[in-house]
Amino acid sequence: MTTVVRIIDLIKYYELGSVLVKALDGVSLTVHEGEFVALMGPSGSGKSTLLNLLGCLDRPTYGHYYLAGQDVAGMPDDQLSDIRSRFLGFIFQQYNLLAQYTVVENIEVPLLYQERRLTEETRQRCIELAELVGLGQRLDHRPMQLSGGQQQRVAIARALVNDPQVILADEPTGNLDTRTSEEIMQLLTRLNQAGKTIIMVTHENDIASWAKRVVRMRDGIVETDELNTPHWLRDGATVSA
Amino acid sequence: MLLFIPTVVVERGWRNIVLAVRSLWLHKLRALLSVLGIVIGTAAVIALMAFGEGSMQDALADIERQGATNIIVRSVKPPDESATQSRSFFAVYGLTEQDYERLHNIDTIIRDVPLRVFRQEIRYLGSMHVGRMVGTTQHYTIVHQTNPIAGRFLTADDEEFRRNHAVLGWTVAKQLFPLQNPLGETIVIGKHLYKVVGVMPERMPTGGSGGSQAAEEFNDDVYIPLSTCNSRVGARVFLRQTGSRSGEQVELHQVTLTVSNMDKVRPTADVVRDLLVRFHGPKKDWAMTVPLDRLDEAKRAKNRYKMLLVLIASISLLVGGIGIMNIMLATVTERTREIGIRRALGAKRRDITFQFLIEAVVQTGIGGILGVVLGLGIAIILPWLWQLITGSHLPAKIHEGSIGLSLGVSLVVGVLFGWYPAQRAAKLDPIEALRHV
Ligand SMILES: Nc1ncnc2c1ncn2[C@@H]1O[C@H](COP(=O)(O)OP(=O)(O)OP(=O)(O)O)[C@@H](O)[C@H]1O
Ligand SMILES: [Mg+2]
Secondary structure, three states: OOEEEEEEEEEEEEEEOOEEEEEEEEEEEEEEOOOEEEEEOOOOOOHHHHHHHHOOOOOOOEEEEEEOOEEOOOOOHHHHHHHHHHHEEEEOOOOOOOOOOOHHHHHHHHHHOOOOOOOHHHHHHHHHHHHHOOOOOOOOOOHHHOOHHHHHHHHHHHHHOOOOOEEEEEOOOOOOOHHHHHHHHHHHHHHHHOOOOEEEEOOOHHHHOOOOEEEEEEOOEEEEEEEOOOHHHHOOOOOOO | OOOHHHHHHHHHHHHHHHHHHHHHHOOHHHHHHHOHHHHHHHHHHHHHHHHHHHHHHHHHHHHHHHOOOEEEEEEOOOOOHHHHOOOOOEEEOOEOHHHHHHHHOOOOEEEEEEEEEEEEEEEEOOEEEEEEEEEEOOOHHHHOOOOOOEEOOOOHHHHHOOOOEEEEOHHHHHHHOOOOOOOOOEEEEOOEEEEEEEEOOOOOOEOOOOOOOOOEOOOOEEEEEHHHHHHHOOOEEEEEOOOOEEEEEOOEOEEEEEEOOHHHHHHHHHHHHHHHHHHHOOOOOEEEEOHHHHHHHHHHHHHHHHHHHHHHHHHHHHHHHHHHHHHHHHHHHHOHHHHHHHHHOOOOHHHHHHHHHHHHHHHHHHHHHHHHHHHHHHHHHHHHHHHHHHOOOOOOOOOHHHHHHHHHHHHHHHHHHHHHHHHHHHHOOHHHHHHOO
């Protein structure tokens, strides 16, 4: 199994005046290709901080981070941007689509920042991804014209466009109702079954139960790290295509 | 590979321009208002350049008409004459035949044309036109750069034999011979008969702004040989006025001198002035016009416009630039989240800088274009309105270079004042930017 993410003794401290906040206090974690990890833990336990570090949006105070074999912990800003645009896919709680762009254009954004030209081919790929997440009929719609669930689908398509090593999702269903959450989780599960590595932060056990591995955090350290049988496998049901 | 990378850059630039237009479109009114300073600055550049250029060209055309190498000396009735010499029956003043001889002998002068001018009634059969009877010589056409459109001008023979030949100005010919060819017909000027030998074309009046010279209208003239004129009209001319009779004695009304070349015009003018001062003393009964002086005057006018232009343009472009900077700072704050998203999805700092810089430049560029349109509008409509209201001519000539210049300047303003906000945007921390509501 290929190792996608490997972090060793990751430490992130924030200095707030005289107070030292230990957001991460020595976290080690290895994620292999094809895994679906749920990061859980109480509020303030450091889940988002960890996800931001995994997403190369931030640099650790100490520790190592190997992403697809590259040591990215000490990389300069421009190189981190490059890593993000080529190896990572992001899904946010707030969907975070760009208001000026249509659905297809939003999906295209990560490609804008790669040193490559946008062609008919890449445009076609964006359209296919929109179809994959069930928005083939709404290619030219703006985010404002879409529901929350639809916006999150666009965000998922966007996270796929650069064929990332790992998809990072911070509470992807946090703003959605139960039914829509379920649809989104089905979509993520299908992607995982197709081989995508996913690391997802969540508060809810229901959501975490879709994952194949659950990591629980507390006060900046990993409390438990155990394999999980996704609920739909337990029930003997299958994910509808 | 060499071709590949620039295409990426060009495409990226184009995408950023499209993005900028879309982002601005979300706040149309705001974008328009913030760019007002640029609009006014650019419009000022275009309009003032047009007026400066226009007055310059006007002056050049005027100089061309009057002859750039000409010096015009005229008799002027001194203002004190009538008051102090009220006893005197005749007002004696102006240029004399002797003056003419002296001027004639200046060696830089290659040609000279003396003129006597009288207001006269010109008649043909039943029609009458009041115009100017001008006694002159055959060189008139050369010195004043005009040629008859029909027939011929006066000749040396006309002068020598004091022939009763006349050449009609355009309006005179039109008035007296509306339907008929005037050539060969006999007209009456004053009490004497003349045969029409030529007709002059319509001529533009000379500008009245040339120093002491009043605007001169040529289309009412009738030209006759100077010798004929002298024999018909003596040195003394009686003027009938209500109650009293007065008269004046003017030997020559005007002498137009042509100098051999442009560089000698000023020195020659100095010589002419010295001569006239020497022989006329303090009596200011003559005036000299050097059309070339109009050039300096026009240059000064153009410089005045230029200084005004630089002042207005730099103030409004500064204000405009600050307006852009202000609005771009607001935009960056408003779109912090967008910046965070783009950074998370792989945008480098320079991509963000580029994006907002382009947006600023697109904004000032649009402002520049609007300003050019406004400036052109002013340069076209204002002279027309001016003509309508005051009846006088406001020269304007659109200067193509000014369009490129002002557009260029507005783009530069965009870069200069967009730089700081774009840098601010690029320096934002991605995580904090993403957390921004
Ligand atoms: N930029 C920052 N400056 C200072 N302290 C920070 C910063 N970011 C996070 N922290 C602190 O680090 C700790 C971990 O925060 P983090 O956002 O990772 O928690 P979380 O597990 O994601 O919580 P939640 O479930 O509420 O999202 C918290 O105590 C938080 O206050
Ligand atoms: Mg969090």
